[in-house]
Amino acid sequence: MAGRIKILVVDDEIIVRESLIGWLKKGGYQVDSAEGGRQALGIIDEREYDLVFLDIMMPGVSGLEVLKELKGRYPQTLVVMITAYGSVETAVEAMKNGANDYLMKPFEPEQLTLLVEKLLQQKKILDENALLREQVASRSRYQDLVGASACMQKLFNLIEEVAAVDAPVLLRGATGTGKELVAKAIHAKGPRRFGPFIPINCGAFPENLLESELFGHEMGSFTGATRAKKGRLEIAQGGTLFLDEIGEIPLKMQVDLLRVLEQKVFHRVGGTGSIPLDFRLISATHRDLAKEIEQGRFRQDFYFRLNVIELEIPTLKERGEDIPLLAQHFLDRFRRETNKPVAGIEAAALDLLGSYAWPGNVRELENAMERAVVLAKGRYLNKRDFAFLFRGEAPDMPFSLEEMERNHIGQILKQCGWNISRAAQLLEINRTTLHNKIKKYELRPSK
């Protein structure tokens, strides 16, 4: 057991370093050492350590600075701060910054043994947790959908149930939530999975073109129809037809489609031959169709025909706990696609992503991750790599520092939904200071 444990000792005093290394080696641990903070930061990137003994007071890069970097990059590594008599305050500060324990040198032999045993036990539990998280992560992938949150797990179960039956499904969800991926998952899990999956964005075509796209046309049926063409309804035979943005379909087309769905046959534009309907229908919209019906823009009978089974896709904000998982998923993808040596995302950057509102949902996160990976300068994506998310709303840069501060605080508060603790954490000031600033700049939540 001990032989597999890798320990790093960081201390500028050679006698302390050698004495601790000697003691640990007798325990059979694999031990490396660094004589300063800068060297330690280099070493931790080359080899993974289970435990780091870190002296607080070192010239150059201090133990506290190393601790922050280390915990940001490798939160799983346990850190014991070594402090001299009389510097307990610094040790307390280190504990606040994520150190797992501290030792005041010289220490009792029993104290050191018990501490190492306790921490290695803790490490074992952390590693087991990481393994379990990996197992959860593997369960958190369903077809191309990613999500470990309760609402996504519920959705995956619903997809499983819905896929087995051939009834029409209506997917409701905001832009960028992944409605097409859900439709593809239903198709892939259903009995028609060996048939084609044919998507069409109903909002992307003018009325006359949409008709031809859906139903196809015979040669000469209208100007420019130089040859016959199969429509999506025909191409989708045996498979699934996915009508995206169904709320954008003009009323006349709604009638045509309703008739087709009821009669189970259709014919091409300009054609006379009936073609039997043989596909599963999945439609999707970001609109509130009940309201559209009230306002006369959507036919109720068509709505009932589409809405045999309705699935609601949660927004990214509703499943904020999935953000780290999704960020990692996109990071892996873009790292492969761009060949950039980005190893991970710092914890602070993940916090920042968690605090953002994500109006564009998963698609916006996907784009943000792509941009961050492409422009990344370091091995780890940090807060600065995602600063662009918070800049978009202030195109006119103010000149005075005070005005800049007011705007920035206002923007962060807005992003955090006026959660003072969260905003204070992001701004790296305490809550009292933030309250004072809010009072000073007379900031109010917008209605």
Added chain:
Amino acid sequence: MTIRFSRDMGVLAVVPLGPIGEMAVRITAANLQAVLEIPVDILPAAALPAHAYEPTRRQYDAGRLLEDLVRICPGGYGKVLGVAAADLCIPILTYVFGEAQLGGKAALVSGWRLRGAPSGAAVPLDHYYERLAKVALHEVAHTLSLYHCEEPGCLMNFSPTLDDLDRLNLMFCERCRFSLRDNPWRLREVP
């Protein structure tokens, strides 16, 4: 039981350091010889070097004593054990019962803290000699590249307190015995 030593086996030197009872040294040497099955020579006593004394801690730095042992040990002895009565420490620890160079030449044991009993009185001499022998065997085994062992009762189990030390048997576990038996040092360096 008579132990037969091969002519070409390594020999361990035992050096009394400072004022330590002759009986303590002889018993320690006898235990080393019996348990490790290696020839042991007791060398003339040496003074505790002043440069190893830490006045602020009023203890001797075990690391410096080990360096000194290597220096004063006559040629031909592959390993050397110092037996002292003084209190020992290392820079990171407030005290140690003994110290050794892992896979190196020198080991050290101190009787300073081994007389104590939970009641505050001293333990009987035979108990004290047994503790001394246990620490000596543990430290010498470190010079033979043995690590701490997790097997309860094994001499290589790390024992930071007297209670821990008293729980050990005066023998190595099967695995540690195997490592000791196969140690290449036992077949070289003859004085």
